[in-house]
Amino acid sequence: MDGKGWNTWGEGAAFGLQNGMAVIPYALLKYYRKLNLSGSEAMLLIHLLSFRQVEGIEFPSLEELQNVTGRSISVIAGELQKLMKEGFISIDGDNDELRDIHYEQYNFSGLYSKLGAYLAEAAQEAAQGKTAGHAQTSRTAGRYSGNPAAAAPGEVEESRNLFSIFEKEFGRPLSPMECETISGWVDQDRYPEELILLALKESVFAGKVHFRYIDRILLEWARNRVKNAQDVKNYSQNFRGR
Template structure:
């Protein structure tokens, strides 16, 4: 951003004549905007809908060359953020109007998408996961127990693995899962990778355990000394 434009925008912001919504500030990169384009767009946004396009005034307000004003208008038009419409005013004179409908539409779609993502995240939470594994709704007491696991340092990933371990063994209660988490904590198991390593180590030990040798005696070939 040019230094003059930067200083001018700071002045506008301090004066209260320019407001930048926090949501837009956090998400402008998702709209494929660089910082210069975003701030220029925020200037137009603060001017209101269907503002008369006056390149000279914009150049003066932002303290940038006229060619930069036209550059930003061109790039933001290409990115479907705005349009410059030609309309007739009350005196039947043609005027250029800044139309930000495309920008508002993109922001609306982005907000809806974020809401859906949050819902998906909520639905995939460890509480919902356990309910699906158990095939029933959790009681308030069970919810509190799960919260205590998370508050005491067990990650959602680790809790999920403990639930899988329990259901694999045919046990669907939190007391059993609590014991699993307790044993894992003693072993320093903190994530899925640690769980997998522990399982593999357990399988390896089972394979390496010596099998008790059964003495095979052929009674039909007994020692001849027993014969008369």
């Protein structure tokens, strides 16, 4: 980048900083899906926090929210209603007697409480897992060394750590993107853990141990209503018999 380019970049950065900065809880960015929030709902919370911190607007209008999100007022209203119903935000009202006006503002204590509770629970689980984690992972991973179609559903459902099993099969730590992919299979696509592990084993047997191949297996099974080990077995037999 030449001197002119650096000047342009610097001017843009300076302009952005002069327009203010909002402090967003990192836990919200990292764990919003664990709280069953969609990406747009999490972004709406971020906008509400930003309006308060940067612009001093405690209760932005639907039109103001529409301008920054680019989504329809009806969608925004629906998301706000859900956030209030599930206790992430609430609305406080008060009167300014000096100016004789009534005003409202969003209260984020529910959001902070939920984030705090999740972090405390995660920390407790991590502490408990330090003593038995290694042995449990070895025992759990060992259950899935056979044919995936023959895996017992009860055994598969005992798994509590998909990440550890995937790391064992891949022979390395998972990347953040790979962890996000597994979380998406569970939280968004609603694939049973049993099915995810069976797809992993199919990829191992095929010699194609990578996430794209596993995702294609899961998608193919979903299209054909394959939901458990028996369905996988039946589907495999029908597929080979074609």
